[in-house]
Amino acid sequence: MNRIDEKMRVLKDTGKKAFITYTTAGLPDMETTEKIMFAQEEAGIDVMEIGVPFSDPVADGPVIQDASYEAILNGATLEKIFELMKNVRSKGLKTPVVFMMYYNTVYHYGLEQFVKQCVACGVDGVIIPDLPYEEQSELQSYIEKTKDATILLQLISPVSKDRIPELVKDAKGFVYCISQMGVTGGTADFHKNIREYLTHVKEVSPVPVMMGFGIKTPKDIESVRDIIDGAIVGSHFIKLLRSSNYSMDVVKKYIKEFKETM
Amino acid sequence: MSKNRENKYFGEFGGQYVAESLMNTLEELERAFDEAISDPNFINEYMYYLKEYVGRETPLYYAKRLSEKYGATIYLKREDLNHTGAHKINNVIGQILLAKRMGKTKIIAETGAGQHGVATATGAALFNMECTIYMGTEDIERQKLNVFRMQMLGATVSPVKTGSATLKDATNEAIRTWAERAEDTFYVLGSAVGPYPYPKIVKEFQRIISTETKRQILEKEGKLPDAVVACVGGGSNSIGMFADFIDEKDVDLIGVEAGGLGIETGKHASAMALGQVGVLHGMKTYLLQDDDGNIQLAHSISAGLDYPGVGPEHAYLRDTKRATYVSITDKECMDALMELCRLEGIIPAIESAHAMAYVFKMAQNEYKGKIIVMCLSGRGDKDVDTVAKYMNGEETNK
Numbered sequence: 001m002n003r004i005d006e007k008m009r010v011l012k013d014t015g016k017k018a019f020i021t022y023t024t025a026g027l028p029d030m031e032t033t034e035k036i037m038f039a040q041e042e043a044g045i046d047v048m049e050i051g052v053p054f055s056d057p058v059a060d061g062p063v064i065q066d067a068s069y070e071a072i073l074n075g076a077t078l079e080k081i082f083e084l085m086k087n088v089r090s091k092g093l094k095t096p097v098v099f100m101m102y103y104n105t106v107y108h109y110g111l112e113q114f115v116k117q118c119v120a121c122g123v124d125g126v127i128i129p130d131l132p133y134e135e136q137s138e139l140q141s142y143i144e145k146t147k148d149a150t151i152l153l154q155l156i157s158p159v160s161k162d163r164i165p166e167l168v169k170d171a172k173g174f175v176y177c178i179s180q181m182g183v184t185g186g187t188a189d190f191h192k193n194i195r196e197y198l199t200h201v202k203e204v205s206p207v208p209v210m211m212g213f214g215i216k217t218p219k220d221i222e223s224v225r226d227i228i229d230g231a232i233v234g235s236h237f238i239k240l241l242r243s244s245n246y247s248m249d250v251v252k253k254y255i256k257e258f259k260e261t262m
Numbered sequence: 263m264s265k266n267r268e269n270k271y272f273g274e275f276g277g278q279y280v281a282e283s284l285m286n287t288l289e290e291l292e293r294a295f296d297e298a299i300s301d302p303n304f305i306n307e308y309m310y311y312l313k314e315y316v317g318r319e320t321p322l323y324y325a326k327r328l329s330e331k332y333g334a335t336i337y338l339k340r341e342d343l344n345h346t347g348a349h350k351i352n353n354v355i356g357q358i359l360l361a362k363r364m365g366k367t368k369i370i371a372e373t374g375a376g377q378h379g380v381a382t383a384t385g386a387a388l389f390n391m392e393c394t395i396y397m398g399t400e401d402i403e404r405q406k407l408n409v410f411r412m413q414m415l416g417a418t419v420s421p422v423k424t425g426s427a428t429l430k431d432a433t434n435e436a437i438r439t440w441a442e443r444a445e446d447t448f449y450v451l452g453s454a455v456g457p458y459p460y461p462k463i464v465k466e467f468q469r470i471i472s473t474e475t476k477r478q479i480l481e482k483e484g485k486l487p488d489a490v491v492a493c494v495g496g497g498s499n500s501i502g503m504f505a506d507f508i509d510e511k512d513v514d515l516i517g518v519e520a521g522g523l524g525i526e527t528g529k530h531a532s533a534m535a536l537g538q539v540g541v542l543h544g545m546k547t548y549l550l551q552d553d554d555g556n557i558q559l560a561h562s563i564s565a566g567l568d569y570p571g572v573g574p575e576h577a578y579l580r581d582t583k584r585a586t587y588v589s590i591t592d593k594e595c596m597d598a599l600m601e602l603c604r605l606e607g608i609i610p611a612i613e614s615a616h617a618m619a620y621v622f623k624m625a626q627n628e629y630k631g632k633i634i635v636m637c638l639s640g641r642g643d644k645d646v647d648t649v650a651k652y653m654n655g656e657e658t659n660k
Contacts, residue, residue, distance in 0.1 A: 055425060055556035056542060058437045059281050065424055077554040103279055104541045108555025130279045130541065134267055157283035159444075167282070181283055182442030 003096035003124045004151060004173040007046055008208050011229070017262045018174070018230025019044075019255065020210060021237045022100060024051035024067040026076025030084050032246050037088050039248040041095045043255035046230065047174075049127070052081055052101035059102075059129035061185030063235035078109055085121035098125035098153065106131075106139065115142040118150035125151040125173050133167055156201055157181070158191035168205040175205050176232065179213045185235030186213065188220035198227045218261035231262070270458035271546075273581060275574035278457040280437075280544045287444040292459040294364045299466060304359065311355045312470060315388065316345045318352075322478035322635070327605040334625035337487070338638040339475050341499060342610065348640030349471060349499045350381040350452055356467030358385040361448035368392040368443070371450040372436040374401055374429030374495070375566035375613065376408025377640055378452030383417035385450075393417040396435040398427040401565050404658075408644050426559045429495075429569050433543050453496025454573030457544030461501075461573050468502025475635060476506050488632035489514040489624065492639065493617040494587065495531070495566050497573035499639035508584060517576060518620045520562035521589035531560035532589040533572040534580055540571075547574045563592040563648065563658050564612040566640075594619040596652055599642065611640035612648065 053068035151173040212232030244250035298304040312318045341349035373379030379395040386393030425431040440449040454464040492500035494517040522530035533548045540549035550558040550570040579585035598619035
């Protein structure tokens with residue numbers, strides 16, 4: 001069973017919500033990324049998103065843009081991130097890992113080879129913000145051919161509206177609801193119809209519903225806490241890493257506190 | 263949801279590689295465009311502004327001295343004589359009229375050389391729209407005059423410092439802003455790139471170039487030209503120049519990309535030279551990229567051609583061999599630019615001088631004695647600083 005599905009089952013059985021964080025691989029280097037991953041697991045994170053840096057991250061705001069740029073300068077490549085994954089899995093990392101990346105990186109690597117490597121290296125899910133539902137069939141065809149393959153997670157936006165049922169129809173793992181229009185790293189100024197939108201998704205989705213974009217603290221999600229199954233923190237987590245000079249204690253404290261409050 | 267994915271493609275190129283939040287916006291845009299383009303009132307209004315405001319039609323000028331010197335019959339389609347000095351305004355008028363029709367009150371645009379930015383700022387003033395132009399800081403430095411023009415016209419020029427700080431990064435920033443504000447904001451895309459339906463929209467609003475050219479050449483020569491030539495960055499003037507000739511199989515279509523310091527140096531902007539397909543700015547097309555799939559910096563003396571990709575229809579025309587794409591180096595282009603100044607009294611944009619340089623090669627070789635029509639896409643006033651630097655042997659870009 002895919003680690004994401006397994007984790008979602010456990011959370012459901014225990015009535016808990018998921019907490020998911022995002023870090024850019026190779027920021028500031030692969031060794032530190034590895035430490036961050038194990039620190040997160042120790043602190044009880046439910047799913048880790050690992051950002052594969054790309055030169056032109058159009059879905060990201062300034063924090064993740066800068067993180068990607070720095071990681072690329074420091075030599076982070078998809079190949080090296082697969083190596084990192086192989087390495088952390090061999091050292092016993094159990095937590096589900098999701099790659100957040102742009103389609104050109106996947107396409108350039110080769111779709112078939114990419115799907116194979118995800119399985120071989122223990123990548124449980126992939127989020128590709130510039131690969132909307134209509135463009136997914138090529139990649140999905142390779143995923144469907146592969147046993148225990150990685151899950152292509154679906155993103156949903158506040159303006160998806162009548163598209164929502166189709167988007168979630170065959171969704172696996174969890175769905176990622178974007179809290180607002182625009183890019184990552186804004187404030188917790190959610191879309192005006194946020195409750196209505198999340199409720200719609202929740203009603204039709206066969207899998208848990210997570211929300212991300214603009215979340216920093218548990219307080220930020222209070223207004224929608226009763227609807228969603230979990231929260232995703234990206235830009236704020238990167239800021240925290242940078243401002244604490246990659247202190248693993250700060251990472252663990254932040255995750256523990258967030259999880260407890262949720 | 264739209265099921266016919268294929269009609270959003272040109273062969274294997276194009277598509278809609280955008281955030282989920284833009285998918286409904288693209289569908290709304292496509293519907294609005296299809297309605298507008300088949301509405302005689304819309305077309306009449308568009309044609310009214312092209313004639314009365316832009317100053318069309320533009321001449322198809324027989325370049326007598328160039329023809330005599332180089333040995334072919336050379337015609338120049340004078341898009342440089344349009345209001346604002348380039349072909350860009352054709353598309354801007356069309357897109358802003360469409361934006362108004364869709365009830366949008368704000369427009370945003372990206373710009374490289376500044377020509378599309380100036381054209382958009384002009385259209386925004388004319389149609390009373392709030393306007394923000396995204397421009398790379400590298401280009402702002404290279405094109406100060408155009409930055410000031412946009413500001414005079416009442417637009418806000420928003421500097422983009424990320425990445426290479428050129429056209430590709432300005433486009434990224436415009437896409438980000440659009441994803442946030444699509445409800446009241448229209449993205450006026452300047453080149454034949456981006457997610458479908460943009461490549462189609464830009465082509466239709468630039469088609470006027472070839473529609474006029476075809477009529478004019480038949481009047482002057484009584485037959486179609488042997489070849490049609492245009493420079494290609496993203497590919498807007500070239501797709502407009504090709505449009506009405508694509509079905510005329512006896513007319514050769516030739517696109518000229520920027521070869522920078524030479525393809526072999528790696529410092530160029532010829533997306534098609536290496537033939538690598540990828541995904542950027544919402545489309546699948548030929549792209550300059552490195553071994554890891556990151557987009558590579560384009561290099562050209564011309565800010566307007568300094569783009570690592572190319573419009574998807576051009577990629578398709580290349581693969582189906584309907585059009586041929588070649589490249590011209592910075593040096594060849596600057597020699598041609600001076601030649602056009604001295605022999606015809608026309609100071610062309612550096613972008614257009616790339617096409618000119620290739621026309622000279624053609625005229626002396628396989629097109630000797632034949633009829634060549636070239637799109638002179640813009641005037642060179644904006645480039646005078648760059649030309650001066652080049653002639654003094656200073657560095658013109660990084």
